[in-house]
Amino acid sequence: MSREFIDAGAELGAILLLFLLGVEYSVDELTAGVKRAHVSGTIDLALNFVPGFIAGWALGWSLTAAFLLGGVTYISSSGIAAKLMRDLGWLGNRETPAVLSILVIEDLVMAVYLGVAAALVLGTSTGGLAWSILGAVAVVGAVLMVAKRFGAHLSRLVFTQSDESVLLGLLGMVLLVAGVAEQVGVSAAVGAFLVGLAISGEAARRADRLLGPLRDLFGAIFFVFFGLQVDPSTIPPVLLPALVLVVVAIVGKLVTGWVSGKRFGASTGGRLRAGALLIARGEFSIIIAELGVEAGLEPQLAPLATAVVFSLAVLGPVAVHIASTTHRYTPRSQIRAP
Amino acid sequence: MSRPYEVKVVRTPLPGIGLRLEFATADGPRIGVIHRQKGGLELFISHADDPDLTAASLEMTVTEAATLSELFGGSAFSHELSHLREAAGGIAVDWLPIEAGTRYVERRLGDTELRAQTGVSVVTVIREGAAIPSPGPEFVFNAGDVVVAVGTVDALASAALILQSEA
Structure with a gap:
């Protein structure tokens, strides 16, 4: 495969990942999520973004690279968490809405975060940066307003046609908005995410069905592309900081899950399960790391992010398994003599 | 006690x-x-x-759920409903309540965008025992209204979800 093909495929993969993430949620769900879980969402940000940021700073990285590492350690993998909850049949659990609201808030934070990260990577001056942040917040706000008011019209436009025209229409719209967003300096990913938010109802179901396989294909190319850029010999030197970050990242999410689960009325077992479900980092951490790699920011960013994300992607499900088996409440009436 | x-x-x-x-x-x-x-x-x-x-x-599936609820209830009413469902080839009628504290209380039928979002048609609204036939988009819901809608079984399930959304 030629280098250009992998490049383009990877970019398409990242755009589709974010677009379909936006499709998953409606604007109402986002605002309700923020209302219900802003306290635990803030704790999540403090406990999981800050350690990555400090680690980058302690390693003597630039502010931008440290900011990116903070994003890598912050965002849980909604893909892994959702898959675990579905496969284990946990949607009926008390802590499930607690986990989902944290994931919703993280995704909303991510929309603004990517805008800021894109501005930082472009190396804008402090004044320009302030504008970019304001711009990112304003664009996110404006699209949320428009989606809330006109989302149904947008969805209807897509809804009435054949599968083929829906597929091409959606893909064209996403790429167009992503391209424009990139030109304005808000990052293509944010544009794609926002188009996803604006689509709801039946159109969202079709978008998911038609573009899901494309996302899986190009998403895979994106991960291969990222993996290709990491030289395995660069990983051993960053193993110590990676180990520290993995431990801190696990504790951070356990505390987040505990607090959030408690607010939703879950008992000890439920709070532990909520924390364990949030431990896995995944697709979005890699997208953030790729931003830095693409800009050639910090040679240690890719190996460190790889080590941390892949350890957590494996340890997360293991932690969920442990949480589900160790803390099972045994009532006295069911204890039998050996 | x-x-x-x-x-x-x-x-x-x-x-x-x-x-x-x-x-x-x-x-x-x-x-x-x-x-x-x-x-x-x-x-x-x-x-x-x-x-x-x-x-x-x-x-x-929606049909399995309807069957299960019939096993519990076994009322003449639900039997009638299942006949209707079979007779009309996948098109069914459902009674969807507007409960107090949900989003569309005191909002217009047009605001729900039921037809655009799901494809169901609202035939009648039952208010305090009386039927109000063919309500227009300007019709305003009260808590306790029951919407009688016609559509495919899946569309009715989505419509029920929309009408149950939180305020």
Whole structure:
């Protein structure tokens, strides 16, 4: 495969990942999520973004690279968490809405975060940066307003046609908005995410069905592309900081899950399960790391992010398994003599 | 000193997944149904010992769910409904309540965008026992109204989900 093909495929993969993430949620769900879980969402940000940021700073990285590492350690993998909850049949659990609201808030934070990260990577001056942040917040706000008011019209436009025209229409719209967003300096990913938010109802179901396989294909190319850029010999030197970050990242999410689960009325077992479900980092951490790699920011960013994300992607499900088996409440009436 | 046991249904939105409706049984375990955004239903029952943890869950189609509720009720009314469903080749009628505290109380029928979003047609609204036929988009809902809608079984399930959304 030629280098250009992998490049383009990877970019398409990242755009589709974010677009379909936006499709998953409606604007109402986002605002309700923020209302219900802003306290635990803030704790999540403090406990999981800050350690990555400090680690980058302690390693003597630039502010931008440290900011990116903070994003890598912050965002849980909604893909892994959702898959675990579905496969284990946990949607009926008390802590499930607690986990989902944290994931919703993280995704909303991510929309603004990517805008800021894109501005930082472009190396804008402090004044320009302030504008970019304001711009990112304003664009996110404006699209949320428009989606809330006109989302149904947008969805209807897509809804009435054949599968083929829906597929091409959606893909064209996403790429167009992503391209424009990139030109304005808000990052293509944010544009794609926002188009996803604006689509709801039946159109969202079709978008998911038609573009899901494309996302899986190009998403895979994106991960291969990222993996290709990491030289395995660069990983051993960053193993110590990676180990520290993995431990801190696990504790951070356990505390987040505990607090959030408690607010939703879950008992000890439920709070532990909520924390364990949030431990896995995944697709979005890699997208953030790729931003830095693409800009050639910090040679240690890719190996460190790889080590941390892949350890957590494996340890997360293991932690969920442990949480589900160790803390099972045994009532006295069911204890039998050996 | 025994009081009649009251069933209190708790509705929990599950962002990205759908809506969960459940209640705690007198014995302790919770039982409920998850209405998926992507269509389909899931029935779940929590552990007898740890009511936070799901003990069993089962994916069901709308028809299976309707059949299950008929097994519980067995009323003449639900039998009639299933006949209607068979007779009209997948098109069914459903009675969708507008409950107090949900989003469309005191809002217009047009605001729900039911037809655009799901394809169902609202035939009648039943208010305080009286039918109001062919309500227009300007029709304003009261809490306690029952919307009589016609559509495919899946479309009716989505419509029910929309009308149950939180304020």
